[in-house]
Each structure stands twice: as structure tokens, then as C-alpha cells.
Amino acid sequence: MDSAISDPAVRTPLVRTADNGLKIVVVGGFGVGKTTLVRSVSDIRPLSTEETMTQASRGIDDLGGISSKTSTTVAFDFGRISLNERTVLYLFGAPGQERFWFLWDRLFAGTLGAVVLVDTRRLADSWYAIDRLEHHGTPFIVARNDFGGPKYTAEEVRDALDLDPRVPLIDCDARSRTSSKHVLITLVEHLRALASARETAS
Amino acid sequence: MIRPGRDDSPDRLYTLTGGRSRSDAHDFDLVTLVVSESEATLGMQSEHAAILRMCRLPTAVVEIAADLRLPVSIVKIMLSDLLDMGRITARHPRAVPSRAELPDLPLLEQVLVGLRNL
Numbered sequence: 001m002d003s004a005i006s007d008p009a010v011r012t013p014l015v016r017t018a019d020n021g022l023k024i025v026v027v028g029g030f031g032v033g034k035t036t037l038v039r040s041v042s043d044i045r046p047l048s049t050e051e052t053m054t055q056a057s058r059g060i061d062d063l064g065g066i067s068s069k070t071s072t073t074v075a076f077d078f079g080r081i082s083l084n085e086r087t088v089l090y091l092f093g094a095p096g097q098e099r100f101w102f103l104w105d106r107l108f109a110g111t112l113g114a115v116v117l118v119d120t121r122r123l124a125d126s127w128y129a130i131d132r133l134e135h136h137g138t139p140f141i142v143a144r145n146d147f148g149g150p151k152y153t154a155e156e157v158r159d160a161l162d163l164d165p166r167v168p169l170i171d172c173d174a175r176s177r178t179s180s181k182h183v184l185i186t187l188v189e190h191l192r193a194l195a196s197a198r199e200t201a202s
Numbered sequence: 203m204i205r206p207g208r209d210d211s212p213d214r215l216y217t218l219t220g221g222r223s224r225s226d227a228h229d230f231d232l233v234t235l236v237v238s239e240s241e242a243t244l245g246m247q248s249e250h251a252a253i254l255r256m257c258r259l260p261t262a263v264v265e266i267a268a269d270l271r272l273p274v275s276i277v278k279i280m281l282s283d284l285l286d287m288g289r290i291t292a293r294h295p296r297a298v299p300s301r302a303e304l305p306d307l308p309l310l311e312q313v314l315v316g317l318r319n320l
Contacts, residue, residue, distance in 0.1 A: 022295065
């Protein structure tokens with residue numbers, strides 16, 4: 001993992017005027033290309049960090065005996081894109097496994113939206129993530145990363161994922177900057193459509 | 203490679219934060235941008251000094267955690283201490299939608315313009 005960690009001394013810093021951080025989360029199973037996608041569009045080499053959850057931080061206010069408490073650690077990668085002189089978008093690659101979702105609210109409350117990255121050879125890996133995003137009310141799109149496996153039609157993938165027809169499904173190549181950028185634009189356009197619909201409705 | 207968060211005993215992390223397991227007053231987000239308001243001084247806890255050095259320009263909480271190789275929650279406690287001492291300021295994310303709410307249209311337009319210009 002050392003190679004994935006960039007040296008703060010050489011990492012491009014944010015500009016002095018930066019004052020608003022935004023979040024987008026890329027969710028997907030192991031090896032589906034989350035970090036590859038983040039790396040393709042990030043201004044910096046992806047960094048890795050982690051969060052631990054102890055019983056105490058779940059809200060039990062007992063400061064004694066910390067060392068006896070069980071803790072769960074989840075690691076995640078991230079990169080960033082400076083959108084303008086004030087706004088910086090952070091992209092998080094998050095594993096879709098069950099224990100991770102205990103930390104979703106703490107880490108990703110206020111996220112703009114999510115990209116569920118899927119490998120059509122292992123679609124079942126995404127079911128849980130899609131279910132959880134719906135549960136959390138986080139808007140998302142699904143991006144199918146091209147691993148050169150058997151070709152399924154979009155309808156077949158939608159059926160296999162039991163995907164709401166309103167959720168965009170697109171193909172991508174996470175290694176390509178242009179393609180990864182298109183994934184993010186598709187997500188934000190989807191968010192804009194949802195926000196416009198809501199404004200019209202209210 | 204040594205990763206303090208993963209490999210150390212919880213006792214060490216507990217010591218780093220002066221014995222607290224969570225921050226009370228300040229609600230740091232992963233993407234809250236932190237800016238130093240003073241230089242590191244001699245005798246200061248080394249992690250505090252490192253934070254002050256790395257935040258001469260705005261730096262997100264999550265980047266600080268990655269550079270210090272500490273769990274995010276531990277870093278938030280140290281940041282709360284530095285904020286209480288007036289040694290840093292925090293630029294919290296604006297227009298953060300609460301659960302099941304969408305960000306406003308002008309913000310989304312701004313994000314789209316930025317992404318298209320990449």
C-alpha cells in the first residue's frame with residue numbers, strides 16, 4: 001500500500017481560497033475498479049485512510065475500559081478534484097461489505113450522491129450496496145466497468161440488479177479519464193434532474 | 203509499514219487524544235477544510251505540530267488523517283483541541299444536504315461546470 005500513499009510534500013495543495021468540500025462516493029466490491037476510477041480523475045494520487053468504530057463511538061458514553069472494547073476498522077481510498085477556486089470535490093472509494101455500512105452516516109452524511117461500480121461477472125456483489133443506498137436515501141447511478149466479460153444488454157443488467165428504471169445505468173472504462181469524468185457528470189446530471197423535479201413539485 | 207491506526211493497541215490511540223474517545227463540541231466532517239492560524243512550537247505534541255505544518259494551506263480532515271496514518275475519529279479529537287486553542291480555523295462544508303435531501307440547483311450547476319472543464 002505504500003505506493004498508493006502520496007507524499008504531502010509533493011502533493012498539489014489546495015488554493016488558499018478553498019472553503020467548501022463536497023463528497024461523492026464510489027461504492028463497489030473488491031477489485032471492481034473503485035480506486036482506478038478515482039485515480040483517473042483525481043488531481044492527486046489516491047490516498048488511503050481508515051476509520052474505526054468502537055462501542056464508545058456508537059454513542060455509549062463510557063470512557064472507562066476503552067482497551068477492552070471491540071473495534072471495527074474500515075479502510076477507504078480517496079482523491080480530489082478542485083472544481084473552482086472555492087469548491088473541492090472529494091471522491092471516496094468505499095467497499096460495499098456489510099460492516100462498512102455501520103459507518104456510512106458518520107463518514108458520508110451529506111454526500112452529493114454515489115456511483116455503484118459493478119462488474120457484470122459478479123453482479124450479486126452489488127445487491128447489498130444498492131439496497132443500502134436506497135435505505136439511506138442516497139441518490140446513485142450504476143456504472144458497469146468493462147472487464148471484457150460476456151456482453152449483457154442493459155435490460156439484462158437492470159433485471160439482475162432489480163434496478164429502479166429511473167436510476168441511470170451506464171458503461172465505463174475506469175482506466176480512462178474521459179470515461180470516468182463522464183460517470184461523474186452522469187451522476188451530477190441525475191442529481192440535477194432529481195432536484196429540478198423536486199423544486200417543480202414543491 | 204507501520205500503520206498506527208490498524209496495528210497499535212487502542213491504548214496508544216487513547217493516549218494520543220488525552221484519554222477521550224470522541225470529540226464533543228466540534229462537528230468536523232471528512233471534508234471540513236482546516237487552516238493553521240499559528241506555527242508549531244517547541245514542546246507541542248508532535249501530531250499537533252504536524253497538523254499545523256500541513257494546514258498552512260487549507261487541508262481536508264481526511265487528508266490529515268491519511269498523512270498522519272491515524273483513524274479519522276482520532277484526528278477529529280486532536281483538531282477539536284487545536285480549534286479550542288485557537289490554533290486552527292475550520293471551513294465546514296456548506297450546502298450539505300441532510301439525509302434524503304438534495305443539494306440546491308446552483309451548487310449542482312457549479313459542480314457540472316467544474317467537471318466539464320476537467
